[in-house]
Amino acid sequence: MGKTSRIAAAGLAAAIVALAGASADAKQKVKVGFIGPLTGGVSVNGIGGRNSADLAVRLRNADPKSKYEYEMVVLDSECKPNVAVQVATKMAADKEIIAGATHYCSVAAIAAVDTYHKFGFPVIVWGAVLPDITYRNKYPEIHRVNGTMINQNDANAALISSLGYKTVAVIHDTTDYGKGHNEYFSKALAKIGKAKIVGTFGVTADQQDFTAELTKIKALNPDVIYFGGLTPIGVRIRSQMDKLGVKAVLDGTSGIVSDAFIQGLGPLAEGTLAFREGAPVEKLPGGKFFMENYNKQKYDGAPEAYGPFAFAAMDMIIDTIEKVGPDRKKVIAALANVKDRDSIVGKITFDDHGQNTVPVITKYVVQDGKFVEWADSEYASGKRKLPGQK
């Protein structure tokens, strides 16, 4: 070893010591997790959720008053149960990760809940709506900031009935999400008893052509086509309805509340109904704050419908860690007592299953290329009319 290189080595060593000293002064690092579908057909929603959760972390890290420095570990569930179990295991098994905001896809969430329970890993679900995720078991680790599809379908059935529609055809995808929607919507509609279902059609989630189903539906001539499924096939169904001259109102679920739905259809989206849990973000003071900051970060893609929930979930996780420290057991204990907590999606109260009980449902109708709250729309005021609206 030459003299110069020795000097260099010594300098390097000194630099390392200095760096180590510097980092000792910095805040303690705490890891939190995020899981969502980052690849596949619904990846827009997953990426929107990831960006929103990331925003919560960034805002906190920028805050000099925070006790810890947060690092978000992001994993991709691919909207597949096996992958969900695998990544859930990976996250829960990493003891440095304290808690996670997890899952947009119900099939992924329901597969992973046992894993979270097994490892004692606290999670807050940010988008999946299947009731079973919180209600099948009573796992203290599992919480959910968004509502379930039950509330959504009650509101949906009520609106349809009040608009005077009598006949409904149901199309649902054959995943748990679509089947669940079909089940709860049918129950809700029957309970009100004003409209009846004239036909039910299951379709696979990767189907491209719906003309055969829609031709059958056309012969049934329903007032409304209820659609339980996600954006990609929602777009296909709406545009093929037009092709076949099916005049019924398309009545969707939370799965189509996304900018992608409107972009995919253009003017054809007009008059589509949809429902989503929680108060409309843009109406809450926190919502404006959220959108402003989100836009500042220049993420690729919009937060999409459940971005605010992902933000709220992550924000609640960080709040809790700030309060009780980076300890899973303490975080679980703290999350058991969430009542009337303010958030950008409204007040949050967890019931004994960890489910947010605030049953606010936002009703939407697409008007002029935007999801507009039903009550504010020209359809509600009578200025415009949906096909067959009484």
Place this chain on the structure above:
Amino acid sequence: MNPLLQARGLMRRFGGVVALDGLDLDVAANEILGLIGPNGSGKTTFFNVVTGIYGADAGTVTFGGADITRAPSRAVYKAGIARTFQRSRLSLPLSIFDNIMIGNHQHLNQGLWFNLMRRKAFKREFEENYAAARALVEVFEPAMADRLFEPVAGLPMIDRRRIEICRALISAPKLLLLDEPSAGMTHEETAELMDDILLVRERNKNLTIIIVEHEMGVIERITDRCVVLNFGRKIADGPYREVAADPQVQEAYLGVA
């Protein structure tokens, strides 16, 4: 004496083309029969019908008195007929030994339990077969006998022909069908190969051979008798010199039909 192989009224069509047109043919035990004729006269089709690759549209084939007209290939082989192919059909990625063993199928124990679990007994059978294959290969090319576990892919055409013939001979068949063994080889190589075949036959007098060949020198030298085919029919039958002098045969070869 009853013929070993007997064909009666054998017919085979491909679409509109008649490849075999009521062929009658007798092959006596222990003879070497040359099967000649112009291209497309039905020689290879005859082999394929005998070995069950193609079915016959009409007529019968009997072997040692038993009807094998409708028998599948593997039953024909079990009855004691082995063959080579016009285009070499060895399994190139496999070793010389493997290729030869494919020909010995009926003498190998094919039981699942024997092959998987009784490895000691299997090893004994393997060693016996190795010795047999080696002895056979030594007749043809002593140098190759030391390289039985090399892949066939790298070998020259003459060695491949030798292996093909060993594959057909290893099961000690009663009847050997040779389909143009000289194809792709030089005169010298062909002569050498024929000597080796005659050598094998010296040791096994029970072997009957039918050979399809274009090299008339080969036919002349090794056959006891010749049958000439044209348009799927027999047009001449007898020792080579007689047949070669037949004006009908000459006409067929010159194509003045």
Place this chain on the structure above:
Amino acid sequence: MDLGLFAQYTMNGLMLGMMYALVAVGFTLFFGVLDVIKFSHGDVLTVGSFTALATFVGLSALGLHSNWLALLAMLVVATLAMAFLGMLIARYLVMPLRSAPPLNTLLITLMLGTVLRECVRLFYPQGANPKPFPALLPRASVDIGEFNLRLDNVLMLSAGVLVIVGLQYLLNRTKLGLAIRAVAQDEETARTMGINFTGIVLITFALGSGLAAFAGVMNGLYYNEINFGIGLYLGVIGFAAAIIGGLGSIYGAILGGFLFAGLQTVGTVLLPFASAYKDVFAFAVVIAIMAWRPTGLIREKISERV
């Protein structure tokens, strides 16, 4: 069944069948000249329809508003671009693998399909979302009972028929077609006849890929929506259609395409309790057909030389 309804189902089935057939014809062409399955075919279709969409967006930005001109430009750009892509694939992925087992070609093109699909998803602006595809054909329609006869569907079907007839003409009546058929028959003979083998293979791949682009544009015009996943499904069905029809036969591919569409439509109509079973039904019939006719409905002319 109501006659109008029947007509409607038939129309739906015909449109679907036309798209399957166009994809299947591509598979058959490639198989004809090289004995390979190019599984990226479906995803070439996707790229083709996105190219057409991008052309439209570009033209609209330039202020062009004539539907016919836009459509023409889209077809030309997409077809040429995909023809070029097809040649690239043939030259750099398929030809180098000629001496390898056929499965390698199948797998490499499958993986290429994944690459194309993922590239559309990741690099086309907002490529993960479904995209609206402009309705450029006249939208006039007549209602005949339950049957909604649309002018654009009729135009598309006619265009599809024209393309297939044109292809037939090209293959059977022109020198190029003769060369392609010669190569498909026997490579060595074709070479000795002085045909430029590589050139013909490249042209055939260009032709097949151009067809895929055409089918992609048609798919867009029909559904008015495209997404990065359309090719995967169409590719698998097109492949199955080419196979049940009998690889190497253009008629087989067309027959297979319409047959598969028919099966799906019949599956939906006849299985009232669960139309979701229609794919199960269609694929089960495919398996049964393979058991019945192992080399497809229109048999390949194989004369095995022994």
Place this chain on the structure above:
Amino acid sequence: MTDSNSKMPAGMAPGLIALGLATAYLVALLGAEKQAVIISLLVLGIGAVVGAAWLGLFDRVSRSFADHEDALGGSAIVAALALAAYFHEDHFVLLLVVTVLLTSVATLGLNVQFGYAGVLNFAGASFFGVGAYTSAVLNAYTSVPHLIVLPIGGVIAALIGSMLLLPVLRTRGHYAAVVTIAFALLFKTFLEVNDVLGGPQGMQVKGMNILGWSFNDNIEAGGITISFYMGYFLLSLALLIAAFVLVRRLERSWIGLNLDALRLDETAASCFGLDITRWKITAFLIGNFLIGIAGALFGMVGGFVGPNNYTFADSLILVSILLLGGIGNPWGLVVATFIVVVVPEKLQTIQEYRFLLYALMVIGVLLFRPEGLLPRPVRRYFPRWRP
């Protein structure tokens, strides 16, 4: 092809050194958390492999493996155990390793079908799924001992596979491919629309329980916590060893020869007495049996089965492992399975670009090393036997 003619057996050292290096590398890769470290390790690994191939070191290693397979196989088992011991607390790493082991078993099954008999199977994941669903149903509704459930899973996979026998036997080449592709698509759609097996929601699978020892509990021993995956790891390792030995013996027997013969030339094979149908059926059933057993155990490991686990795309991954590893070489399969399962998992930061990179990687291998990473050597019935 390796030079098998050399009378001198190769030394054991190259094999042992390679094994040691591979194990050390795996420990480093599996344990690495930082993406920069993982990427450097991957680059290092690719560089080392390319360099070794360039220097001709691979040949020596494979010769060494060919001549000392038993001893080196034993060492590989020891290395696997050492790896597991090192990661005894790390649930996720163990789960990954278990996934590799069981996927290897499944690809060994595919290898018997396609690598030896030439029977294409593009529905490997479906038969894996049949095994997994079998354990889900049997564990939930019956009290069949869980160890017995595994072979039942294999038998059911073989039985359901035998529904395809007629078309599979009658078709060849691409025509045969479409039969299994159609089955793979049909299978997934069927599971999705059929409620009896949980529909798209899938089913929970009860964990393995042998004589009261539940595999799903962590093991606490003398202050050390051992991950509950350790039990699964040991069982999977045992399964892989058994499958490996079985496939090896099959290859090195007359049956292996039969399968090769019928794959390479059916007509010639039948002219030498081979019963094509019998051996194709044998290979197809043995293959599906292995895939089914692996699936049954994997169902219990994951604790969950759903139609989305067993799609056509998953079947393709299994087939691509076969090609990557080198068709017909069991060692190559295990190596390729490690690459295909572990690398995308470790590259989580590149999230949405993973599939793209994976596909590009497979294309690269097919273009530049079409015979796979470890090509199959010429058959030697008894590796150390010399005439």
